[in-house]
Amino acid sequence: MGEMSTFQLGVIGALFLSVASSVSIVICNKALMSFLGFPFATTLTSWHLMVTFCTLHAAQRFNFFEAKSTDTKTVILFGLLNGVSIGLLNLSLGFNSIGFYQMTKLAIIPFTVLLETIFLKKQFSQKIKFSLFLLLIGVGIASVTDLQLNFVGTILSLLAIITTCVGQILTNTIQKRLNVSSTQLLYQSAPFQAAILFVSGPLVDQFLTKQSVFAFKYSPIVVGFIVLSCLIAVSVNFSTFLVIGKTSPVTYQVLGHLKTCLVLGFGYTLLHDPFTERNIIGILVAVWGMGLYSYFCTQENKKKQSNDVPLISQIKDKDDDAPVLVGKNMGHPDKESHEAKKSSKDSVV
Template identity: 30%
Template sequence: MRRRQSSHTTARQTSPSFIHARPRHKEEASPVVGSYLAIAGSVVSSVAIVMVNKHILSSGFPFASTLTALHQLFGFFFTNALIAWGVIPQLPPPMPKQRMARTVVAALYASGLVLMNQSLALNSVSFYQLLKMSCIPTIAVLQFLTYGTTISLATTLSLVLILCGVFISTTTDPTGGAPNTSHPANTGLYQMNSIASLLHAFYPSVIAVLAVVSTALSQILLNRSPDLKRLSSLQSLAALSFMSFLVCGTAAIAVDVGIYPGDWVRLVLSLSGVSNVLYSLLPSGFEWLLFSGEEMDVVMRAAVEGGTDYHEFLDGVSSRAYLTEHILGKFVSFINKVSGPSTPLSWVFVSCLLSVLTNLFGFAVIKETSAITYQVVGHFKTVLTLGIGALLFGTDGLVGAKGVGLLVALFGMILYSTCK
């Protein structure tokens, strides 16, 4: 009798639930009420921050990557202030076999944010929706490969219904078909030779794959890491936010400021004299590895204006002066834009506050339930947004396929919540 009961318990643990996860040990089980509160808080805070961010990005602050970096920096200072004031306990040292867990999860989490934003910039809205939906099967596969975790047939069916419904509801927008070709990765450099053209063709797909994998891995490790599981949501934010800020801040410098890694590399090579060696070995081919396509054109024009040969310019002292002025000039221009009178600073502060709540509830959902459940909650937010839009602006936008997709997704979520 005892053996039969143990087998039943193990079977239940392999099926994620919309209400709460089935942890390995009974004493680790989270209350159902806590899971419900975490889910409700995640939905409300996420919808609120999306609305606030849309207002900010359309009101004089069109810097999405910088806003994401500010969210992480604010979370770091906010949680560490709470620790200093004794509101939350001090962070315990990492567990002996988990010393790198916090750094790895933070880097993967921030990379997922950055790469998802890049994928949206490079691809169509429909492709981006497919990308977000692919996180669920990716998590399921990675959990099976790394931990041997399987999900029940009923859970699988509910997930299929959710993904189909969200796909129908969100990918029938006629404005979402064409990829964004205005990104620097789509200009200049990648038309220089066959290798560059090949990179141009596969670059958006590589970014998309990396975005999904990094997002899935960060959520799986957050749910599975013993070192992070023992931390509260506020402690988790304190432990992860600074590394996340470094990753997001680096991306913001490239995307919003316009200073790419090649600029820094080229400047270091010029100052150190290594570029002389590169130039002597490969005088007509090394520079395309160091500049973005947009900046390559600028460098060529600068060489022409200076009356020097293009490759001599790249190899000479003039390139050092140009790059220094180029980097400093872009920083000054960016700071002037950010500090301008049209920047909605009060709304940026509100967005940072909401980001703390969004991260706290998001961490709670992942820890108390599962990474797959967190993704389901994310799709529920999408469905809820569509439903609220229909209530506020009329149901014309949900007629036909969109309305059917909404109903299918809702039915799948109800079925998922009943899976045991």
């Protein structure tokens, strides 16, 4: 029970860190891009990842965590996939309306559920599906405005959805398969994510904004906000890997939509963004869906644990009974050992 309580506290801490850091970086980046005129989102993301890697490298040098050798090919492909997904999401925003971009992000949850059901044989109850449906409806009402479609934008959105879903599923499965922590996986993959965005970022940004990141005039306040954004990004990247590793890609996406609702609320409170009754209704429905999702997940986990405990106790009791068989054949030690092992093996089967 002590280990379970510690695990639950770890999950709560990871979720809180993810929400706090993500909302903070959105506000910081909005100030940087909207008020200070720095529109180079993809390039900024590459800087985020480079600073994250340097920070983790320093932490590893001071023995805050232990670097672990992993399957290099898997980590490289994983890092490149995540880098490509970030670039595709930014391109999707550039080719599509904001409303269609929001729909693209909403589609990540059902597509993740579909992939996990088909390839990982994971089962989702009707209650979980209903809560996710409510969540998507609420976020859609709150954030989706127009739905202008175009062929290139649709293709980019589909590619962004696929790469994002696969990348998040791999984040969870690689941590378990290679037996590495979220910190170790992020440390191994961040250089490759940063590399592909460092090369492609200026090109993508120039295509989308018609401006060059190298020709931009960097005032002290712009540099200060860039540094602040990079520092917050360390926490964002770390908490992302931590949440997906401790929970699931679907839970992380649910958390992402909670962040969307919080950002809308903070935008209205701090930045005086337009806010309508539709936004309020959408946020309330989304929060209801998130609450139901959390409740149903908790109930199903408790049910699973209660079903596992009797089985473990039964196996333990049968194993404890094995020495009684040994006591019946005191004159033959080898026979006693053989019968005890046989009894233990039979009880497990």
